[in-house]
Each structure stands twice: as structure tokens, then as C-alpha cells.
Amino acid sequence: MDAEALSRPKVVIVGGGFAGLTAATKLAKADVEITVLDRHNYHCFQPLLYQVATAELSPADIAWPIRHVLRKQKNVRVLLGTVSSVDLAARKVHADTVTLDFDDLILATGATHSYFGNDDWEKSAPGLKRIEDATIIRRRLLMAFERAELSDDPAERERLLTFAIVGAGPTGVELAGAIIEVARQVMPSEFRRVDLRTARVLLIEAGPRVLPAFPDALSAYTRRSLEGMGVEVMTDTRVTKVDDQGVDIEGGRLDAATVIWAAGVVASDAGRWIDAPRDRAGRVIVTKDLSVPGHPNVFVVGDTAAVTDVDGSMVPGVAPAAKQMGIYVADVIASRRREAVPPPPFKYKHQGDVATIGRRSAVVKLPYVNLEGWIAWVFWCLAHIYFLIGTRNRIAVAFKWVWDYLTFQRGARLITDQRDQI
């Protein structure tokens, strides 16, 4: 950046997820100087995190350096750092590594798992939001098999081979299907003492059906499909306690050495940084142009924003919504800088819902059609390849999927971090 650039309006984007990254790229032609600040050096493609957790893909297959993605965009710089506070009056973002002045601020710091006030459950039941979460779950999954092979105690073996997943949204469904495939199809021939085909996967849902955001017929198909694979689906079942040995449910106890949390999310801390009004999930309640009430130059987008759509419904916390918010805010900022007419209030275009269940099985809800079975599965695969960033990643992931589909293998079965070691 040259001296002239320093006099341009400064846009600071905190967070390089779907919302932040999209906002940055959409501002490519605006006469602004953009800084993207993230605590990681990469953008993580969260929809495929469950495949890292279940040893199909490597972290680098779904996580790309933010500065590489933005390398050709001359009006943006990328910095690594964790925000400590935001000073709205002075228009400054303070991070551990740097202090940034801004004219416009976009907060796009996402969400993390919520344990509904039981934060001590996290140690026993990790969620799945970050690359580190995925490698933690992968390690626990693979270590459970290893420990079962070493154990001579039938009760302990049974506990080690029971995997409980709390929450039957898309993440819970995808994890359940992937884990039972690994246990019953991929791994059994490699173990000599323990029969992994006896492994149990429990999918525990407080509500009355799996995939509550989908139509009834697709929920019913998903349940049948999972049960056909061997998953035990437990709806209307509320978890009251989680520990290292399993979960308590109303009226009972389920022993399980591995518990994974896929039940709820809470927004990032961004609302607290700016002391803005928030909903129960910690999301900042934004105005119709996604700015913070009273601060027209401060925007909150993605999973950290509570956005009421023009029809009065709440915009869901999904990747397409985050991208649309990123595009919208870039448009607001660019039109203000050009002194053009501002865009109309943000309106979410729902493109559909997808969830994969297992080999040749998925559900897809599109505006005019619902799909299930192998055709939905093919749609799911193609859609995810399409949304990956970069040809290299598309080819690498497609190759791994085809290969492992044909051979019933999993390619990333490393137990690397020793902190959880036996």
C-alpha cells in the first residue's frame, strides 16, 4: 500500500469466516483500505468439519490461508491477532498484536457451541466448530477403538465402543452416519481382539424428530436411513448431565466413552466488545442494514448477528446467510462511499438445506423440490465440491471421496496430539 492508500477510508473486518471473507472480496473495487483480522491464519470450511473429525479429510483440505485467498486483492491486508476490545468512540480495534483505526467496522466472529449454562460439559463432550475441535474428536474416536482393542473387560469395551451424539441437526446426523460407517465398515478387518461391528452410535435429540429444520418427510427418511445403518435414534430425549463416562437422560443413564456435542450454539463475544443489545444466544440485534443501533458505521454479520428478515422471521445461522450478509454490508459501505442510494433492507434468500447421512444417502430441501437417497447424495457431493475454494482443493477432495467410496477406506486416521494420550 502506498501513501495515497493511507488516506482512503479504513474498513476493518474482524473474522475471516464466510461472512467476513465474502465482505472483503465484495469490496475489491471499492475505494477503501481493508484490514481482515482473524485469530487463525485460515478460513475454515465448516460444513466439512465432520469429515475431518471422522478421519476422511485432512485439516488442510478444508482450511485455506486467508491471505492466500485474498492475495490478488490489492486493497486488503490480512493480519493475525485476537481482539481484546473495541473502542467505538475512538474508532479503534485493539488486538493482542496490533491496534487498528477504522472508519467502518464489520464484526464477523461467528459462533461457538453452547452448553446451555453447563460449560463444564465441554471437557467431556467437545463440539465441532473449529479445526482443533475436529482433531480432538478424531483423536477420541480413534483412541476409543484402540483402547477397546487393549481392554479385557467386556463392560469397558462396550462403553468404549458406544458413541453418543447430543443434538440431531445436520452436524449430529452427519457425525452419526460417518461414525457408524467408520466403526462397522472401515475398521473391523484391522482389529483382532474386538469386533467393531458391535459399536453403538446413539443420536440423542430433545425434540420430536431429527433435522427439525427440514420437512417431516425428509426427517422421517433420515431417521429410517440412520436406523438402517445401525444408529440408535432417540428423539424426545433430554440430556440432563454429561461426564467422561456417558450421559444422564431423563429417567436413565447411557454409558458412552465418547460424547460429542452438536446441540446448540452461542454467538461470539463481539456483542460484549461493543456493549450492544443482544438476544439470549448472545447475538447482536442489528438494524435493517445490519448495523448496530446508534452506530451506522459498525456492522455485525454472520452467526454473531440476530437478523430479523423483512417478513419478520429470524435469519438462520447457516453459511449461505453469512455470505449474503457479507455481500450486503459490502454493498452498503461501497454505496455510502460513492454517495449512492443505499440498498434496501437486508433480505435473506433461502437457497435450501442439505444434510448427508452416509454412503449414497442424503436429504436436500430446495425451494421447489425435496430430494432423498442417492440423488440427494450426489447433489450434496457436487454442491460441496463447488463451494470449496480453489481448484487444487476441489480436485484433492473429490479424489479422496471417490477413492474412499470405492475402497471403504479413510485417509486421515492420525492420532497426533498426545494430550489425550492413554
Add this chain to the structure above:
Amino acid sequence: MDAEALSRPKVVIVGGGFAGLTAATKLAKADVEITVLDRHNYHCFQPLLYQVATAELSPADIAWPIRHVLRKQKNVRVLLGTVSSVDLAARKVHADTVTLDFDDLILATGATHSYFGNDDWEKSAPGLKRIEDATIIRRRLLMAFERAELSDDPAERERLLTFAIVGAGPTGVELAGAIIEVARQVMPSEFRRVDLRTARVLLIEAGPRVLPAFPDALSAYTRRSLEGMGVEVMTDTRVTKVDDQGVDIEGGRLDAATVIWAAGVVASDAGRWIDAPRDRAGRVIVTKDLSVPGHPNVFVVGDTAAVTDVDGSMVPGVAPAAKQMGIYVADVIASRRREAVPPPPFKYKHQGDVATIGRRSAVVKLPYVNLEGWIAWVFWCLAHIYFLIGTRNRIAVAFKWVWDYLTFQRGARLITDQRDQI
């Protein structure tokens, strides 16, 4: 394994590296019951570790589950565990997870870096022997670039962009070439404030030339080639101290935020477990059939063994030697079990030495011919693809190499573990 199997002679192999894994596979047809015990669940292809350290490959590209590699071999089981002691009299191996009886024992536990008595240097200057070492080095390398981008202090920037590698054997040479390529060719366009083309890579060698195991002409070529890429090669330079800010050398000081140790190795603890005679590097001095003196049923192979060849020379600590020892010991055990004539004393067949320097540049020493330049580089690439295990890995690694060769990219640039975080 059935009841009959339990009465077969028990062979315990500790370590699933080149030596241990080869011994296990070569015993496939022997009437023995084999247990492979390793503290990791994977076999690591160490010759390509430097590519994980320099963000080209993912850990899973060069590390494969041992039990997957051996899945079709019915007379072997694979267990995860760390040895605590060996009782030669009772013929038992005690690990944290299990106690194993053995009739024959093969210790193949490898080597680790040696700091020549200065173990406190390890924190400042990691070596490169394990997957975890590679991701530590990758993180430091990438973090140095990130910190340089954040820094406003010219002296600090210079220190952050100086990488010192101690030891100019194949690992040091390969790291030096890969790091300067990443700094000067792959990354510069992605940074806005700092010019990564000013990065310095120092290759520090106590001896008079790089690649001391290679012929003079290939050493000279390697030095010229490295210097042509911008590496500062410092031979006859002894490091007297290492700290977080750089290294002291005789008569001077070199500031460098990243120091990597590629200077020496020491054998694993196996010699201590069995209280056997050892050389200065901790290697067990074995007899002509690779057994421990006085214990004909206990073998030490690979980098933990000090083996005198039939011509009186010492067998080098390289992968082909480890594999040959594994094959040899399997042969000794199998022939004893068949009461056949034992094989003649172990004789190492030297197949050659290879080291890659950078794009289109490598050196290869074969029994009858020496190669350098692009033809050596092609040979190096093909040989390494050939020695990978499994078609999936061969295709995946070959694809990444071709892609990144053509695009000047690196595909695994994740800073994942936060322990070293800024």
C-alpha cells in the same frame, strides 16, 4: 486369533518404523504370532517430514495407520502403547497399556535428535523426527512471517525473517531449500507490509562441506545450487549456543527467530530397557545376526542398532538400512522356527544417497553413477512416490507435487496448535 494361535511362538516388535514394519510383513508366512507395539498409531515416512514442516504436504499424506498397513496379515496384531520396561529373564515387555510375553523380541524404536549434551537447546531449536516436530516447525515458520508482517521494528523484522538451520546433512539441505522457496517464491505476493524476498536462510555446518556422506562433486554442486537460490551456506562453523533469538557461533552471533536442529541423532531408550552395551550415540552394539550379545532371541534393528558390516564399516542410519535389517531379522527368526540353516551374517547393501535441494535440483549418488540437477530431481520424485505405501497416497502426493510445482503454491499452510501463539 483362535486358540491354536495362542500356542504359536510369540514375536513382539516394538516400533512400527521402517525396520519394525518390514520385519512384521516379512514374517507374514512364518508360523508365529506377532504383536507390533508402537506409541503412535501410524507409520511415519520420515524422508518427507521436511515437506510437512514446510507446508507442502499434510501429516496424513506421509503417515499411515500401522494397523491399516498390516490389516490383511492374519498373524499380526497391532497395539498402541509406550514401553516402560523389558524383563529379559521373564521374557515380558511392560507397556503403559499392556504386558506382552515374547519368545522373540525385536526392538526397532528408532532415534531422536541429539543436542550433544545441551538438551535445553531443544525448546529453541526443534529437530525433525516426528509428525509433531514437523507441525511445530511449520507453525514457527508461518508465525515468523505473520509476526514480521505485524512488526514496525526493522531489526525485529530482520530477525523474524532469518531462519538458521544447524547441520547440513540431507535434512538440513532439504529444509534450507524448501524454506527459501516458501519465503522468496510462494509467499511474497500475499504480504503487504513486509518484503519476504529479503528473508535469509542460514545453513550452518561444523564440517568442511555440505552433505558429507556424498562425493565431493555432489557436495560442491549442492552448495552452488543452494547459494544460487539465496541460502547462505556456512561451513566450518560450530554452534556454541542456541536460544530463542538465534545462535552463537565461534567468534560471532547470528540473530534468527527460527532455529531448526538438523545436526545429530541419538538412539532411542531401548538399550537402557535391556541394559545392553551401547555406543556413544546410545545404539545397542549387536552381534552379526543383529541379536543382543547373550540374548539370541532379542534383536535390535534400525537406528537403535550399532551394526558393524562384514567389511568392518558401520551401517548408516538410513531407511534402506533399517528395512534390510527388518528383512534380515525376520529371516533369522523364521529359519530358526523351521530349524533351517540360519542366514549368513547381516550385510548392508548400499543402494545410494539422495537429497533434494529445490525446484528441479537434487543430487543422487548411486553405486555406478552420480546425478545432479533436474534429472536427479526427477529421480528423487519418482523414487519417493514409489516408496510411499498405498496407491491413494501415491496419487495424492504426486498430484500435490505437480500442482504446486506448476503454481508455486503450498497446500498445507495451517497454524493449528495455539501453544506457540503470539
